Each structure stands twice: as C-alpha cells, then as structure tokens.
Amino acid sequence: MAADEARQFAMGRELPVGGEVIGSLHDEVQELAGLYVNRPLPTILGRLIGAQSTILSLLERRQTPNNARELYFLAAVIAGLLANAANDVSRPELAMTHARTAYLWADYTDHDGLRTWIRGLQSFICFWADRPRDALRYAELGAAPASATTGSATAWLFAGQARAWAALGNAGQAKAFLHKAETAQELARPDEVDNIGGLCTFSHPKYLYYAARALAGLPEEFAAAERFSIEAAEAYADPTQPHWDFTCLADSQISLALARASRGELDGVADSLRPVLALPPEHRIHDLVKTMHLVHRKLNSFDTPVSADLQEHIEVFSETSLRQVLG
Structure with missing residues (x-):
C-alpha cells in the first residue's frame, strides 16, 4: 500500500517524466498481463483502468520522443487487456472499440510486433x-x-x-493453419511484446489449446481433438508454471468433452466437465460459456438421464457467469 501510494504521488506531480516513472509503469503493465491469465477479472479490473488513466494523463504532458513511444506502447497493451476484459463479459462491440484504439496507439509506436498482436486480438474477438x-x-x-x-x-x-x-466447417484449411501456427510458434524469438508475458505471449501450451478447440468443432476430427485436449490440459495442469492460464485449461477440458461426446462417451463428457462446472462465477467468462453451449447442443443427440443432467448443469453455469457478477 505504501509503495502504491508513493507511485501515485510521483506520477501525479507536474514534473518531467523520467526513466523511473516509465520503468514503474512498465512493471505495472507487465504484472497485469501476467495476472490476467490466472486471476478473476474483478480482482484486477480497477488496476487496469487505473493504469490506463495514469498513462493517458502522462501522455497529455509534453514528452520526449522516446518517452512518448514507450507510453504509447504501454497504452496499447493496456487497451488490449481491456479489450479482452470487455470480451470476457460478453461485450464484443466494446472489446473492438478498445482494440481499435490499441491499434492506433501501436501505429504511433511503429511496432510491428504490437500491430500483429492487436490484429490477433481483433480476430479473437470476432471469433x-x-x-x-x-x-x-x-x-x-x-x-x-x-x-x-x-x-x-x-x-x-x-x-x-x-x-x-x-x-466454417473447412477441416483442410483448419489443419493447414494449425501446422503454420505450430511452425511459427517453434521459430518465434521473443520480441518486446512477448517480454511483457502473460496474455501477450503465445506459448506452446496455448497452441495445444487452440488446436484442441479448432478440431473439437469438426466431427471427423474427434480423435485428434481428444489427443490435443489431453495434451493441453496436462500442459496447464501446474498453476505454478509461468504460462498457466485458467481459461485455456478450462476450455481444453470443454474441448475434451466435445470430442468424447462425438464418440458417445457420456461418462467421459461428465468427467471432463466436472472441474469446469466447479469454477466460481467470476471465472465463467464469455469464451467458456460459448464453448459450453456447443457441448449443450452436442448433448441433444442423446436422450438419457445423464445427458439431461449435464445440460441442466450447463444452463446453470451460463446463468451464473462473469457477466452477471459484474452486472
């Protein structure tokens, strides 16, 4: 608390911005990007908004070119995190507004890695x-x-x-782009965006999660989807790992449920969904609710007490999501 009060005092003074202030802001943004993937949104939303407010207030003052570039870089990252936050509470139009602003600020920095990350974010929101x-x-x-x-x-x-x-149901293109993603991930060398970490980095476990989610939507690919889902869930099993992401873990478990539903394994579906259904409401973000709806529709193919019970649990899960928590 004392450190935060001192930081706010220093940044609120009408003094030239020096390296210590920029460094402090960079540390704050880096910490928030890391916290975003393993903490409930309500616990960090205030800090995200506060960081953006601080950065924008500093940009209203006269800055050296180097300081201005760094501040716009951090502003773009924070806007990207806020875009994710809006998406998490089922507000895609607000998410795109934040993302467009982020891209504008990325242009000010002339940083291609940042531009690429934000285009990925916009694609993510549309999906x-x-x-x-x-x-x-x-x-x-x-x-x-x-x-x-x-x-x-x-x-x-x-x-x-x-x-x-x-x-869109195009299995050939889906698999072709998964191959491109795997190759690109293996060849990647960390840039300034990757060094922020957390939500700004596309790790190998995240590739596994994306592969599982893509293939789980293709009925003929359920065997590959099951394999990728298991690998992704195992990759995210340890919450002490730096790449751990509760959303990716939960969505991988839902993808596994979809794959098992394609094989008619209702007990396997129930086992896969059990940890997801146990998530507290503040963890039930838009992405998870949407994917759970796919499972709900998949279960329409069955007419058993087990499938009906699972559908009822999914409906309760959706009705008590993060969107309801934040009103």
Whole structure:
C-alpha cells in the first residue's frame, strides 16, 4: 500500500517524466498481463483502468520522443487487456472499440510486433462473437506486420485462422493453419511484446489449446481433438508454471468433452466437465460459456438421464457467469 501510494504521488506531480516513472509503469503493465491469465477479472479490473488513466494523463504532458513511444506502447497493451476484459463479459462491440484504439496507439509506436498482436486480438474477438469471416479478415490484415516481426503473435494469427476455418466447417484449411501456427510458434524469438508475458505471449501450451478447440468443432476430427485436449490440459495442469492460464485449461477440458461426446462417451463428457462446472462465477467468462453451449447442443443427440443432467448443469453455469457478477 505504501509503495502504491508513493507511485501515485510521483506520477501525479507536474514534473518531467523520467526513466523511473516509465520503468514503474512498465512493471505495472507487465504484472497485469501476467495476472490476467490466472486471476478473476474483478480482482484486477480497477488496476487496469487505473493504469490506463495514469498513462493517458502522462501522455497529455509534453514528452520526449522516446518517452512518448514507450507510453504509447504501454497504452496499447493496456487497451488490449481491456479489450479482452470487455470480451470476457460478453461485450464484443466494446472489446473492438478498445482494440481499435490499441491499434492506433501501436501505429504511433511503429511496432510491428504490437500491430500483429492487436490484429490477433481483433480476430479473437470476432471469433467469439460468431463472426468467423471477420476473424479471418483481421488475421489477414495482420499478415503484413507479422512478416516484419519475430514474436509469437504471428503464431497467434495462424491459430486464430485455424479456429475460424473450423467454425466454417473447412477441416483442410483448419489443419493447414494449425501446422503454420505450430511452425511459427517453434521459430518465434521473443520480441518486446512477448517480454511483457502473460496474455501477450503465445506459448506452446496455448497452441495445444487452440488446436484442441479448432478440431473439437469438426466431427471427423474427434480423435485428434481428444489427443490435443489431453495434451493441453496436462500442459496447464501446474498453476505454478509461468504460462498457466485458467481459461485455456478450462476450455481444453470443454474441448475434451466435445470430442468424447462425438464418440458417445457420456461418462467421459461428465468427467471432463466436472472441474469446469466447479469454477466460481467470476471465472465463467464469455469464451467458456460459448464453448459450453456447443457441448449443450452436442448433448441433444442423446436422450438419457445423464445427458439431461449435464445440460441442466450447463444452463446453470451460463446463468451464473462473469457477466452477471459484474452486472
């Protein structure tokens, strides 16, 4: 508390911004990007808004070119995190507003890795808004900056395209882009965006999760979807690992349920969904609710007490989600 009070005092003074202030803000943004993937949104939302307010207030003052670039870089990252937050509470239109602002600030920094990451973010938002064609369009817009960067955001673009093609029922394209994503992820060399960490990095476990989610939507690929889902869940099993992400873990377990439902294994579906259904409401973000709806529809193929019970639990899960928590 004392450290936070001192930081707020220093940043609130009408003094020239020096390296210590910029460094403190960078540390704050880096910490928030890491916390985003393993803490409930309500616990960090205030800090996200506060960080953005601080950065924008500093940008209203006269800055050196180097300081201005760094501040716009951090502003773009925070806007990206806020775009994710809006998506998590089922507000895709608000998410896109934050993402467009983030891209504008990324242009001010002339940072291709940041541009690529934000195009991936826009593609991500469109995918969860049931707009796979727009998801493909934004990913394609990211191709130009991606060609000029070495970071993992390029792999995110390809993985997003794989999921979009799967949503459109094109298994060939989905698998082709998964291969491109895997190759790009293996060849990636961390850039300034990757060094932020957390939500700004596309790791190998995240590739496994994307592959599972893409293939789980293709009935003929249930065996591969099950394999990737298990590998992804195992990769996210240890919450002490730096890449741990509760959303990716939960969604991988839902993908496993979808794959098992394709094989008619209702007991396997129940086992896969048990840890997801146990998540507290503040963890039940938009992405998880949407994927659970796919399981609900898949269970329409069965007419048993087990399938009916699972559908009732999914309905309760959806009615007590993060969106309801935040009103």
